[in-house]
Amino acid sequence: MSKKLIKSGMIVSVMTLISRVLGLIRDVVIANVMGAGVMADVFLFANKIPNFFRRLFAEGAFAQAFVPVLSEYQVKDEQQAEQNDKQNAHEQTRLLIAQASGTLGIIITGVTLFGMLASPLFVMLFGFGWFIDWLNDAPGGEKFDLASNLLSITFPYLWFISFAALTGAVLNTLGRFAVAAFTPVLLNIAIIGMAIFGSPYAESPAHALAWGVFLGGLIQFLFQIPFMYKAGMLVKPKWAWHSEGVTKIRKLIVPALFGVSVTQINLLLDTVIASFLITGSISWLYYADRLLEFPLGLFGIGIATVILPSLSKLHSKNSPEEFSATLDWGIRVICLFGWPALAGLMVLAQPIIMVLFMRGEFDQQTVLQVSMALFAYLSGLLSFMFIKILAPGYYARQDTKTPVKIGIIAMVANMIFNLMLAPFIGYVGLALATSLSATLNAWLLYRGLKAQGVYQLSAKTLIFIAKLVLSAGVMALVVYQLSSSFDVWLTMKFLEQVEQLTLCIVAGVASYLVMIILLGVRFSDFKVIKR
Template sequence: MTLISRVLGLVRDVVIANFMGAGAVSDVFLFANKIPNFLRRLFAEGAFAQAFVPVLSEYQVKDEENAKLTGTENQHEKTRLLIAQVSGTLGVIVTWVTLFGMLASPLIVMLFGFGWFIEWFNDAPGGERFDLAASLLKITFPYLWFISFTALAGAVLNTMGKFAVAAFTPVLLNIAIILMAIYGSPYTQSPAHALAWGVFLGGLIQFLFQLPFLYKAGMLVKPKWAWQSEGVQKIRKLIIPALFGVSVTQINLLFDTLIASFLAFGSISWLYYADRMLEFPLGLFGIGIATVILPSLAKLHSNNSPKEFTATLDWGIKIICLFGWPAFAGLMILAQPIIMLLFMRGEFTQTDVLQVTMALFAYLSGLLSFMFIKILAPGFYARQDTKTPVKIGIIAMVANMFFNLMLAPFLGFVGLALATTLSATLNAYLLYRGLKAQGVYQLSNKTLVFIGKLVLSAGVMALVVAQLSGDFNVWVAMTFAERLQQVTLCIVAGALSYLAAITLLGVRMNDFKVSNQ
C-alpha cells in the first residue's frame, strides 16, 4: 500500500512539474503546501503519534489483561475512552490553530517567506509571490484539521495491527491533487489555486475514508474534551518533548525555505523535487518499516520483553540496509535519467534537471542516515522516553543552522541540501550512541558483517548500472519511450546483479528472522 502511495506521489509531482515547472509560481505553491504539512508533523503523524501510540498500546494491554481476569470478551472500554478523550482534546486545539492559520496567512508568509515580503514591500519584481502565497495558504491550511484526525484514526488502526488502511490513505490525497490539476485548472484563478484546492479536497477525502474502518474496528467514538484526564495528561507529558523533537526537523526545513526565499527563482522547487526523489525510497522503506515497528516495540516494552525489543530493532536495521544501500547506489548513477524521465516536459527544462540533480546528490549522501533515524528514534519513543531524542534533535537543529549559514553563501540551494544531510547524519549517530549507552541496542559483529555484504553488493550493482547508462547528452537525445526503455533496463539489471551478489556472499532469508538470542 505504501508503494502504491509513493508511485502516485511521483505521478502527482510529474503533473505539478508539467503544469508549473520549477519557477516562481511553483515555489509559492510548494511553500503554501509546506506550512500545513509542517504543522501536520506536530499535530498528526509526528509528535502526536510518538506520544499517543505507546499510551494507546498500554491501554490495549490493560483491556486484554482485564478481559482475561474476568473471563469476558475484550470490550476495549479503556481504549475507547482514551480515543474519545484524545480526539476531543486534539480536535479543539487543531480547530483553533487552523482558524488562526487561515486568518493570519499574510503574517505566516511574512515570517517564513521574508524574502518575498521584502520584494512586495518595496514593489520589487517578484513581489506578487507574497500575495499569491497568502491566498493559497488560506485554501491549504484546513488540510491540517482533516489530516490530524486521519492520523489519529491511522494510529489506532496501526496499533491494532491493521496497517493497510492507513498506508493506502495518502493515495487519495495524490489522486485529488492530480485530478484538480488536470480538470480543475480551467475553473480556478491559476494552476497553483487548482493544486491548493486539490490539497483541501484530498485532506477531506482521507478523513472520511478512515471512518468506516474505525467503525468496523469498534473504535469510532464520540469525541470528548478531557484536558485533565489521566490518559490525556500522560500523552501531554510525552508530547511536549516530542513536539520539540519533531519540530527540529521541520524547523530546519522552514529555515531552509526562509534562506531559499533569498536565493534564485526556482530554488525552493529544485529542493522540493530532489526531496521528492529521496522520499520515494525513504518513504517506502524507512517510514514504511518505522510505521510497523513503533507499535510492535511499544507492545514489547509494555509486555516487558527486552530481548525481543532489541531483536526487533536489529531486524529494522537489517531491512533498512537491505533496501537502502541499493537505492542509494542506483539513484546516484541514474539520478539525471530518472529526473528527465519523470519531469522534463512542459515547463520543466534541462536546466531544471541539472539543478535538481545537484540537490539530489547532496540529499542522497544522507539517505541511510535519514532511514536510520526512522528506526532508531522509535527505540526511545516506544519506551516512553521522549526527552533523549529531543536533546539530540536540538543539537542536530543547531548544527543544521550552522551548516546552512556556512554552506549556502557558497553553494546556494545545494548547500542547504548538504546541510540537511550533515545534520541528519549527526542525529542518527547520536540516537545510536544513546541507545547503546542505555543498553538497549548495539550493532553486533554479525550484523556489521551482514551490512558489509550489502554495501559490497550495492557497489557491484552500481558498476553494472554505470556500464549501461550513458552521459547527459545521450539521454537528452532520446525520446520518452527510449528513456523509459533504457531506465527500465538499468533498474532490472541493477536489481538482478544486486540479488546475485548478495546470494553469492551468503545472504539468506534466515538473516532477516527476528532472533532473541
C-alpha cells in the same frame, strides 16, 4: 514475531508504493503545469506549511506519544480479557480514544482557524525574502500575496489530516496497517484530478492545486471513518485535558513536538533561506526531496510504521531482549533496501529526473539543477532511514526528552551548516546541510540507545551491512557501465529513455540480488532473534 513484522511491513510497503507512485505522477503533473518558476515556488511553499504542522501535531509528535499510551492500554485490555472482563477492557480503550480525539480536536481547530486568518504572518515568517520584496515593491513581491492567498486554502488540510492520523494510529495499533498506508493515495488522486480538470476553472493552476490539497485532506478524513466503526473504535470525542491518559500523552507530546520533527524544521529553515536565493531554488529542492522521499517512504517510514506499535507492546510486556532484537531487525531491513536505493539513484539521478519531469515547463537546465540537490540529499539517505528506526526506540519506552536534546543539537548544527554552505553553493548547500545534520542526529540517537543499554548493533548485523554495501557498489558499477552520458540521454526520444532506464534498473536489481546471494545473505537474516 518476525513473520508478523515482515507481513505487516510488506503490507505497508505495498500500500506506500502505490501512494509513492501516484505521488510521482502528481509531481509529474505539477512539473508539466508549472515547471520550476514563480507559481511552482509559491504553491510548494503553501503546501509545505500545513504539511509541516501535520508532521508536528499529527503523524509526528502526536503519533509518537499516542501509540505507546494506546499500546499500554491495549496490553491492560488483554490482561483483563484473560480475566473475563472483556467489555470493561474494551471501554477503557474507547474512552482513551474519545478523550484524545476530543482534546486534540479542540487544539487543532484553534490552530487551523488561526492559520487561515493569519496566513500572511506565516508567509512573512517562513518566506521572509518574499516579504522584504513585497515591502520594497521589488520584483518577486507578488510571491508574498499569492502565497498568503494559497495558504488560506491549504491550511484546513491540517484539521482533516490530524484526525486521519489519529484514526490511522488506532488502526495501526490494532494491526490493521493497510488502511492508513493507503490513505495518502487519496490525496494524490485529489491533487492530480484538480490539476487536470480544475485548472481551466480556477484563477490559476496554483489555485487549482491548492483546492486539491483541501479536498484530499477531506477525503482522507472521511475514508477511515467506516474502518473505525467496523473496529468498534468510532467514539464521540470529548474534552479531557486532565484525564489520566491525556495527561500522559501531554507529558510525552510536549518534547516530542520538537524531537520527532527536527527534519521538518530543518526543511522549513531551508525554505526561509531559499526565499532569499534565485527563483527556482524552492522548486529544485522540492523535486529532489520528492525523489528522496520515494525510497525513504517506501522502506524507512514503512518499517517505522510497523515497528513502533511492536516496540511499545514489548516495552509494556517488559521484554528487553526482544525489544533490542526488533530494533536490530529494523536496521537490517532498511539497509537491505536503502543501500541499493542510494547507489541506484546516485548513478541514475539525471535520467530518472528526465524521464519523470522533463516536459512542458520543466527543461534540461532544471534537470541539472534538481539532480545537484538530489545528490546532496542522497548523502543522508541512510541517516534519514536510521532516524525512522532508532527514534521509536525512545518513544516506545515513553522517553521523549532524550530525542529532544538530540534534536536541538541537530537543528543548531543544520543552521550552522546552512550558514557555512549556502553562501558558496546556494540551494545545494541547503540540501547538504540537511543531510549532514540528519547524519549527526542518527549517530546521537544510536549512541544514546547504546549508552542506555537498550540497543547495540550486533556483530552479525555489522557483517550483514558490509555485504550489502559491497553488493550495492557492484550494482552501481554495472548500472554505470550500461547508462549513457547526459548528452546522449538528451538525444533519445521519450520511449527510448524509458527503455534504457528500465534496462539499467532491471540489470541493477539483478546484479544486487546475485551479489547478496553469493555473499551469503539469506532469509534467516531477517528473523527477530532474542539475544
